Amino acid sequence: MIYLLICAVSVISRGFAGLGTEAAHTMFAFAAHPWVGLSVGILGTVLIQSSTTTTAIAVTAVGSGALSIEGAIPIILGANVGTTVTTSLVALTFIGNRTEFRRALGASTVHDFYNWLALLIFFPIELVWHPLQRISGTLTDALYGTDWLPNPAHFNFIRAATRPVEHAVIQATTHISSTFGPLFTILIGAGLILVAVRYLGKLLKLLMVGRARDILIKAVGRNAYLAMASGMGVTVVTQSSTITTSVLVPFAGTGILKPAQVYPVVVGSNLGTTFTVVFAAFAGVGQDAKIGLQAAFVHLIYNVFAIIAIYVIPLLRPVPLFCAENLARVASEHRWVLAVYLGTVFIAAPALVIVLVGVL
Incomplete structure (x- = not known):
């Protein structure tokens, strides 16, 4: 499944390269506005239920220019925010x-509010001073070309494995228009x-039973x-923060764990x-692959x-x-409060931002 994930990233990269620079930029022009991009990240992740997928696509888009x-x-x-809905x-x-x-709800929504608070702190700061962009750029420049960490662009074994x-995908689509x-x-x-992400998550979730579950508790x-x-x-093992937190919610609901104990997890x-x-950013190809790695580092630095x-x-x-x-x-x-909260914060508000900015 990890191999399939890397192949998928490479396929997307080749697809963007095939579009040409002008067409690819036009495709993402709607997300150029920071508030629209934020809303796309939230709403897209809510719809596909995988922040890994959303982030990997964004990183690949950057890596292909x-x-x-x-x-x-x-x-x-x-x-980062949209992925919390499943736990709720x-x-x-x-x-x-x-x-x-x-x-159970107290243990599950602590993930929501942690990510919302992080967004509330760092999104305005990023808009004004761009620390994530600057630090990730510096880190990427420092890691490229060093003796102790090979240049990711030279990871030929990944290219050979995914080729x-x-x-096969490109051959299947060659008969379609340019x-x-x-x-x-x-x-x-x-x-x-x-x-890949879905199946890997289901497969590895089987590990979270029996002794493995007891060790985690x-x-x-x-x-x-x-x-x-x-x-x-x-x-890191399951490739999904949703799996990690969702597994603990039943234990919180039955009183075995408290929300305060789930919080650090x-x-x-x-x-x-x-x-x-x-890791997936290493599969990027083209002259902008280095910036794709920088985008991946943004995700890491933001969470640190x-x-x-x-x-x-x-x-x-x-x-x-x-x-x-x-x-x-x-x-x-008042159980309707949860429906209003989820529907408003994760669906209605991001969709409204996209529509309003698009109209204006």
Whole structure:
């Protein structure tokens, strides 16, 4: 499945290259506005239920020159938020019992409010001073051409491994017009990413039962930073922060774990999900592949900064948990509140922004 993911990224990259620079830029022109890009990241991730897919597509678009790094950053930040919806939906399985529903929802929505708080802090800062763009650029420049870390552009074994799949897809679309052929190639690549992430998640979720599940629960209960490391490690393995957090929601609902114990796992899972995209960025081809790697580093740096600002520094640490537990308390008494919250924040508001900016 990891091989399929890398192949999919390469296929998308070839598709964008086939479009030509002008056509590719036109395709992403609608997301050039930072608020639209942010909304596209949120809404797109809600619809396909995979921040890895959304971020990988954005990184690949940057790597092929179809999207600027400035345009990709809001999409990446938005994807970080949109991925939290699934965990909230898992909590709905406890809606028949008010107490269990409150516990489960408190544990699930702490992921929401952590990511919203991170966005509230760093998105305005990025719009004004561009620290994520600058730092990721510096990091990318430092890593390229060094003796201790090979240039990712020279990872020929990835190109050799993915070339058969690339050629098969391109051959299948060559009979289509010069414009629609590359478009179909991009769609096939996006579909392959979605299949790879989905199937890999389902496959590896089987690991989160029995002894593996018990080990995670013990790690969560001992120490906050050990719990954070556990969340990061499990997410690296499963390629999905949603899987990591969703598995713990039932334990919170039944009272085995408290929302406060799930909280650091959420923080760690956010960081863990960035490594897939960084690795996938190595499959980028073309003269802009280096910028594609920079876009992947944006995702990593953003989550590191969020951990420092919200969790490591104790001032803001209680905020996500406080908001989650209060929403859970209100929603357990008035269950329509959750539907309004999810529908408004994750669907209606981003869609409205896209429409309004497009009209204006």
